Amino acid sequence: MERGKERPQHHASIEQEMLDLEIQTATEAPAIFKEAIRPVTLKFEDVVYKIKQKNSTKNEEKVILNGVSGLVQPGEILAMLGPSGSGKTTLLTALGGRLDGRLSGAITYNNKPFSNAMKRNTGFVTQDDFLYPHLTVTETLFYTALLRLPNTLSKAKKAMQAEAVIIQLELTKCKNSVVGGEFLRGVSGGERRRVSIGQELLVNPSLLFLDEPTSGLDSTTAQQIVSALWDLASGGRTIVMAIHQPSSRIFYMFHKVVLLSEGNCLYFGKVSEVMDYFSGIGYVPLVAMNPADFLLDLANGLAPDGSHENKSKVKQSLALAYKHNRLYNLKAQLQGEQLQETNSSHFQDGSEDKNFAKWPSTWWQQFSVLLRRGLKERRHESFSGSQINQVVAVALLAGLLWWQSNISHLQDRTGLLFFMSEFWGFFPLLQAIFTFPQERKMLEKERSSGTFMLSSYFISRIVADLPMELALPTLFVTxxxxxAGLKPTAGHFFHTLLVLLLSVLVAQGMGLALGALVMDQKKAAVLASVLMVSFLLAGGFFVQHVPAFIAWIKYISIINYSYKLLLGSQYNENDTYPCDSGLCLVRDFPSIKHVGLSGQIGAAVALAIMLVGCRLIAYLALMRTGL
Incomplete structure (x- = not known):
């Protein structure tokens, strides 16, 4: 889709809802958006983080952060600088309350530990923009508002809050354009970045963390992003960001900077004092240069005079100099910092956090919003022309190959039924295994923000897939x-259709379970292929005399049960067919005899158990991953 081009009118229900409120929003929304900024002072002292070495046999630990300290007050922007691997993102994640493991030191928010209430008033923008590509900017922010804003606000107020964010971040021109992604052209990179920031601003956060907010953007767009953040900070927010290599114009928009190198702090303090500090300890740039470039050179161990001094020695010298010259005063400031009392901030009073609602909305509200969002996003994928054409092509090909097959050609007819069970075992399974691996990053992002319960997401995801899962096999069977000339009665037709739909839902559940267990698309695809080939060979059509030591596979084979039920949809125990000796019982035909026409209820029950069991396994697997 072309950038800036609006979506068709019949896709614009939410946009229309927003437009109806626009006149009212233009005057009311900014007031709603700016009210009740609860000031937060962030302090961190002697933060240490260690991880175990993967290939170490002695349980050795690697230090990622080594005693980092700092202080950020309301209205300030703290920039974290350092080369790749210096610990910027780790420190940012730790300060945002999202880091588990061997973390030590003191991190406080208005002298209180991290809490559910503080989490609700914190925004965290990840380095990558995990957004649904087929949703418009307005839809993206509106759905986020419905999920993350509390029930104390009406739906109209939440819509106004979303519109306020659009106005604040200057996204009005592209509000009705799709976000886009790798395979779909949408808004620009800078606009997409602002949408990600806007999702966090919806909760009117007092504390905002951003990981590489200008990554991949040109210098002008990057400056626009930081300028917007500067405006937000001037409104009383506390902003912390990790940034790789800012321009000099951007650098001087920060209030404070922390310089990291291999987990050690080389500087913390005001941006206006950083060059004087390093000059005072003998590190002066020989030519006029961007201060950020100079600091990154130092963090990489490059001496400004161009000498070939050992890099590790330079880093150690800078770390020791910082400890001797500035760290003592910083710790004294941290210990003596007196927070101004406020009356409105419940997260400054730990006693009220016990009664703080963990979720901003009810389970049913989360389910309904996630379902609407899922249906709107996945309709492009589920009912894409390629998938419909694929199913129609296979259906026509099968219909032509088995065109009006004669009732006496029992082998052909059973072959068609087995093909149907096999195709509709493979197809939905291979579609479903990519579900959770593809959405993992998005799910991690939203879950870490406390947006919704895992169960509401899981159920809505299953329900949102039903239209495709039911429509395409129905089209195929029709x-x-x-x-093919199968029994031309409505009863036999609908019996066949219901069996196939049940088989499809079971196969989809197995795909969801495999994807959730492995969480790797390639590995899951390989595992699914091996599993389905095993089910195929043990399905009772190709091999009637399966060795006993491997015959157990048929009891977990989707194809085996669906084939048995499809046979039951066309034949019963007393049906006959023309044979060399006159009339023979269908049940004695070799490819039917092995599977059997009896036990139809048992096969249906087995598939029903697998339908529920596979989805339960998928849910437990998602819980295991910590989502």
């Missing part, structure tokens, strides 16, 4: 059944 075409193939009558072309």
């Amino acid at each position: 075409i193939t059944y009558w072309m």
